[in-house]
Amino acid sequence: MIDSRISLAHGNGGRFMRELIEELFAAHLGNPGLDVQADAVRIALPPGDVMFTTDGFTVQPLEFPGGNIGSLAVHGTVNDLSVSGADPLYLSLNVFIEEGLEVALLERVIRAVAAAAEEASVRVVAGDTKVVRRGEAAGLYLATTGIGVRPAGLELGLGRIGAGDRLLVSGPVGDHGTAVMLAREEFGMRGDLASDAASVHPLTRAVRDLPGLRFMRDPTRGGLATVAHEICRATGLGLRLDETAIPVRDPVRSVCEILGYDPMYLACEGRVVAAVAADRADEALARWRALPSGRDAAIIGEVRAEAPRVVLHTELGGQRILEELEDDPLPRIC
Amino acid sequence: MIDSRISLAHGNGGRFMRELIEELFAAHLGNPGLDVQADAVRIALPPGDVMFTTDGFTVQPLEFPGGNIGSLAVHGTVNDLSVSGADPLYLSLNVFIEEGLEVALLERVIRAVAAAAEEASVRVVAGDTKVVRRGEAAGLYLATTGIGVRPAGLELGLGRIGAGDRLLVSGPVGDHGTAVMLAREEFGMRGDLASDAASVHPLTRAVRDLPGLRFMRDPTRGGLATVAHEICRATGLGLRLDETAIPVRDPVRSVCEILGYDPMYLACEGRVVAAVAADRADEALARWRALPSGRDAAIIGEVRAEAPRVVLHTELGGQRILEELEDDPLPRIC
Numbered sequence: 175m176i177d178s179r180i181s182l183a184h185g186n187g188g189r190f191m192r193e194l195i196e197e198l199f200a201a202h203l204g205n206p207g208l209d210v211q212a213d214a215v216r217i218a219l220p221p222g223d224v225m226f227t228t229d230g231f232t233v234q235p236l237e238f239p240g241g242n243i244g245s246l247a248v249h250g251t252v253n254d255l256s257v258s259g260a261d262p263l264y265l266s267l268n269v270f271i272e273e274g275l276e277v278a279l280l281e282r283v284i285r286a287v288a289a290a291a292e293e294a295s296v297r298v299v300a301g302d303t304k305v306v307r308r309g310e311a312a313g314l315y316l317a318t319t320g321i322g323v324r325p326a327g328l329e330l331g332l333g334r335i336g337a338g339d340r341l342l343v344s345g346p347v348g349d350h351g352t353a354v355m356l357a358r359e360e361f362g363m364r365g366d367l368a369s370d371a372a373s374v375h376p377l378t379r380a381v382r383d384l385p386g387l388r389f390m391r392d393p394t395r396g397g398l399a400t401v402a403h404e405i406c407r408a409t410g411l412g413l414r415l416d417e418t419a420i421p422v423r424d425p426v427r428s429v430c431e432i433l434g435y436d437p438m439y440l441a442c443e444g445r446v447v448a449a450v451a452a453d454r455a456d457e458a459l460a461r462w463r464a465l466p467s468g469r470d471a472a473i474i475g476e477v478r479a480e481a482p483r484v485v486l487h488t489e490l491g492g493q494r495i496l497e498e499l500e501d502d503p504l505p506r507i508c
Numbered sequence: 509m510i511d512s513r514i515s516l517a518h519g520n521g522g523r524f525m526r527e528l529i530e531e532l533f534a535a536h537l538g539n540p541g542l543d544v545q546a547d548a549v550r551i552a553l554p555p556g557d558v559m560f561t562t563d564g565f566t567v568q569p570l571e572f573p574g575g576n577i578g579s580l581a582v583h584g585t586v587n588d589l590s591v592s593g594a595d596p597l598y599l600s601l602n603v604f605i606e607e608g609l610e611v612a613l614l615e616r617v618i619r620a621v622a623a624a625a626e627e628a629s630v631r632v633v634a635g636d637t638k639v640v641r642r643g644e645a646a647g648l649y650l651a652t653t654g655i656g657v658r659p660a661g662l663e664l665g666l667g668r669i670g671a672g673d674r675l676l677v678s679g680p681v682g683d684h685g686t687a688v689m690l691a692r693e694e695f696g697m698r699g700d701l702a703s704d705a706a707s708v709h710p711l712t713r714a715v716r717d718l719p720g721l722r723f724m725r726d727p728t729r730g731g732l733a734t735v736a737h738e739i740c741r742a743t744g745l746g747l748r749l750d751e752t753a754i755p756v757r758d759p760v761r762s763v764c765e766i767l768g769y770d771p772m773y774l775a776c777e778g779r780v781v782a783a784v785a786a787d788r789a790d791e792a793l794a795r796w797r798a799l800p801s802g803r804d805a806a807i808i809g810e811v812r813a814e815a816p817r818v819v820l821h822t823e824l825g826g827q828r829i830l831e832e833l834e835d836d837p838l839p840r841i842c
Contacts, residue, residue: 182839189832191729212665213725214561214592214656219553227548228600228653231606232639258548266562268602268651302651304564306840316635317602319562322548331546392549395525454638498523505516506640 180275185305195303199282202288203267203298212430215299217264224321225260227251231316234506236279239359240350240368241443243316244283246352246508248290249371249443250394251320255329256378259330259445260322266300267290268317273308283314296320300349324504325382332408334388340455341405341413341475343376344446345370345395346421353439354507367425372444377468380461387458392506393447399438399496401447402484405477408410412480415496417488419474438486439499441507514609529637532615536622537601537632550632551598556657559594561585565650568840570613572691574684574703575777577650578617578840582624583705583777584728585654591724591780594656597623600634602651607642617648628707659716664718666742668722671813674789675739675747678711678780678796679704679804680755681732685774686763686811688841701759706778711802714795720785721792727781728842732798733772733830735781736818737838739811746814751822753808771818772777773833775841783811 183190231247235411241249248265255262269282275279291298330349349370355368374392381387393401402413422437432439444467455473462468484496510573517524565581575583582599589596601621605614625632683704690701710728715721727735732754736747756771766772779803784792789807817828 183835185839189834208740212592213588213653214559214594216557217560219558223550224553225548226551226598226634226655228634228636230604230636230651232604232638232640254547258546260548264560266560266653268562268564268653270564270566270604270649300560300562301651302562302564304566304649306566306646306649310639310646311649312644315604315638315640315645315649317564317651317653319600319602319634319651320548321560321655440524462777481703500523501517 178277180271180273180277180280180305180309182273182305187301191303198284199301199471202284208477210257217299217321220323222326225255225258225322225324227254228319229254231508232312232506233354233355234312234481236283236313238354238369240353241371242283242286243314244286246371246443247316247318248287248294248508249373251318252294252296253374253392255320255322256373256375257392258324259328259378259382260324262294262320262322262375263319264297265296265298267298267317269301269303270311270315271303272306272311272313273305277312294375327470328382330387330389332389332405335409335449335477337411337477337479338452339388339449339477340452340473341473341477342448342450342455342458343398343420343474344374344462345470346423346426347393347442347445348422348426348430348440350436350443351397351504351507352426353503367433369443370444372467374444374446376465377446377462380465381448381458384454386454388449388451390448393442393445395441396499397439397441398447399484400499402496403498405449406482406484409477410482412478412482413475413484414478415475415484415486417486419472421472422471438496440504443508512611514605514607514611514614514639516607516639519637525637532618533635536618546699549632551655554657556660559656559658561588562607562651562653563588565842566646566840567688567842568646569691570617570647572688574687575705576620577648578620579624580705580777581650581652582621582628583707584842585652586630587708587726588626589654590637590707590709591726592658593662593712593716594658596628596630596654596656596709598603598655599620599630599632600653601632603635603637604645604649605637605639606645606647607639609647628709660742662716662721664721666723666739669739669743669783669811670746671811672786673722673783673811674786674807675733675809676767676782676784676789676792677754677806677808678708678802680757680760681727681776681779682756682760682764682771682774684777685731685838685841689838690763704776704778708778708780710799711780711796714799715782715792718788718792720788721828722783722785724780724782727776727779729775730771730833731775732781733818734833736830737832739783740816740818743811744816746812746816747809747818748812749818749820751820753806754805755806772830774838777842812835
C-alpha cells in the first residue's frame with residue numbers, strides 16, 4: 175500500500191515507484207494502451223495529417239473552482255490540437271511531484287486527468303513520474319504532450335489572415351484567470367466564478383470545414399490581447415477590437431475593476447479565437463452559437479490594412495491601444 | 509536582448525517570453541518543423557508502427573562529465589524509442605526554469621539538446637517553457653516526449669521471454685550513476701569517469717531484425733538489477749547473472765567500493781540489456797561488438813525455470829540474491 179504522503183523513494187525506479195504507478199496512475203488512467211511496463215507504446219493513427227504539441231502546467235493553487243492542475247493539463251493540450259484543426263487522440267503525462275505531497279491530492283489530480291481525457295475522447299498512453307525534494311515543484315508540475323489527426327489538406331495559420339477578416343471569440347474572456355486568482359488566499363476574495371477550462375474540440379470541429387476559416391487559437395497565457403498581438407505581428411496588419419462586443423461576465427468585470435486587472439489580458443482555458451473571412455463570419459458565429467459552449471460567441475473585431483497594432487474601440491466612442499504584455503499580471507495561471 | 513538571468517516575466521506569454529523563445533530555443537533548435545508560432549505542428553511519418561514515449565529529467569547537478577540535463581533528456585527518450593525497436597524521429601521538449609537561472613547555463617543546455625538531437629537524427633518540433641519562483645525546480649527540469657516508427661510487425665516485450673534465453677548487456681554498467689555522483693560536491697571526489705549517456709539507436713538497430721530477439725531495455729533508474737527484476741516479475745522465471753561476465757569499469761568499481769554502492773543498481777544512460785534466444789545469443793553479441801558503442805558487450809546471464817528471483821553468481825563461486833531496490837541509493841541521477 176502506498177503511504178499518505180509522497181516520499182523521494184516513490185521516484186527511484188524501485189518498488190515504491192512501481193506501487194505508486196500501479197495503484198494510482200494505472201488504476202485511474204488504465205486502458206488497453208497504457209502499458210506501464212513498456213518503454214514506448216504503439217499507437218494507431220487514422221488517415222490524415224498527424225499533429226503534435228506539448229504544454230507544461232505550474233498553476234497555483236493546484237485546485238481551483240472549475241478544475242485542478244490535472245484537468246487543466248488535459249484541456250490545455252487537447253485545445254492546442256483542436257485549434258490546429260485536429261481531433262485529439264493520445265496524450266502523454268509527465269508528473270514532477272514534491273516530496274511530502276498528500277497522496278489524496280495527487281489522486282484527485284489523476285482522477286481529474288482521467289475524467290477530462292474521457293470527456294475529450296483522448297487516451298493517456300504514456301507517462302513518467304519524478305519525485306523532487308521538499309520545497310521544489312510547489313507540490314506538483316505537469317506536462318502533457320498530445321498527438322491528433324486532422325483532415326488531410328486542412329490549412330490554418332496566422333499567415334492566412336488578411337485585411338477585412340473578422341475576429342470571433344467563442345465565449346466570455348477572463349473566467350479562468352479570475353477564478354484562479356480568487357482561489358489564492360492572498361486576495362482575500364471569494365466569488366462564485368469558475369474556470370472556463372474545458373475541451374474546445376466541439377467548437378473547433380464545428381467550424382474547421384468552413385471555407386474562409388483562416389486561423390484558430392485558444393487565448394491562454396496573456397489572454398485575448400496576446401492573441402491579437404500575435405495576429406498583428408504575423409500579418410503586419412492592424413486589428414480593431416470592439417470593446418462592447420467582447421463578452422466579459424459581470425463578476426469578472428467587477429473583480430478586475432476592484433483589483434486593477436484588464437480582462438483582455440487574463441487567461442481563458444476553454445475559449446477559441448478565430449479569424450474568418452468577412453463573408454463567412456456570420457456562419458461561423460451561428461455554428462458556434464448552436465453549441466452549449468458557444469452560446470455567448472461574438473464577432474469582436476476586424477483585421478485592417480493599418481499599422482500593426484491592436485486598437486480597442488471603447489463603449490464611449492474612444493480608442494485605446496492594447497500594448498503587448500510585458501510584466502505578467504497573474505503568474506502561474508496555467 | 510534577453511537578460512543574463514531568467515525572470516518570471518520570461519514565462520508570462522508576453523514579449524520577454526517570445527524573445528527568450530526566439531533568441532534561445534528557436535535559434536538553436538530551429539528547423540523547418542519547429543514553428544514557434546503554431547499551437548501544434550504537423551509531422552510526417554514513414555510506414556510502420558508508430559511508437560510514443562515520454563520521460564522527465566531532474567538530474568543534479570545540471571552539468572556533469574559527459575553531458576548535461578539537455579543531452580540526457582534527448583538520449584533518454586531516444587533510447588526508450590530505440591529499445592522498443594523503433595527509429596526515433598520527433599521530440600517535444602518541456603522546460604521548467606527556476607527564476608534566476610543563468611541564461612548562459614540554459615543556453616549550454618539547449619545547445620546540448622540540439623547536438624544530441626542532431627546526432628540521433630531526431631528533430632525537436634514542439635516545446636513549452638514555464639518559469640517558476642526562485643527556490644523551485646532546482647534550476648531546471650526537462651521533459652521530452654518522443655515519436656518513432658518501427659518495422660511493422662516487430663514484436664518485442666517482457667512477455668516473450670522464456671526459460672533458456674540469454675541476457676546480454678551492450679557495455680559497462682554504472683558509468684552514468686558514478687559520474688553524476690562524483691560531480692556532486694558533497695562527495696569531495698573527482699575522477700576521470702564520464703557518463704555513458706548516448707543514443708543506443710545504433711545498438712538496437714543492429715539487432716532488432718535478429719530472429720530470437722525477445723526484449724530490449726535501457727537500464728536507467730535502478731540499473732541492471734532493476735531490469736533483471738522486471739524480467740523475473742513479468743515472466744515468473746528466475747534469472748541467473750554471472751558477476752564475472754558483467755562489464756564494470758575499474759574506476760566505477762573502485763568508487764563503489766569506497767562509497768558503498770553496488771554498480772548493479774547504478775543508472776546507465778547509453779547501454780542496452782537484451783534477452784535473446786540461446787541459439788542466437790552469440791550472433792547478437794557479435795553484432796554489438798562490431799559497433800564502437802558495443803565493443804565491451806557481454807552475455808551476462810540466463811533465464812531459468814526457477815523461482816522468480818535474481819541470483820548473482822559471484823567470482824568466488826558463491827551466490828548472492830539481488831533484492832528489488834527500495835531506498836534509492838542515488839536520487840536525481842536522471
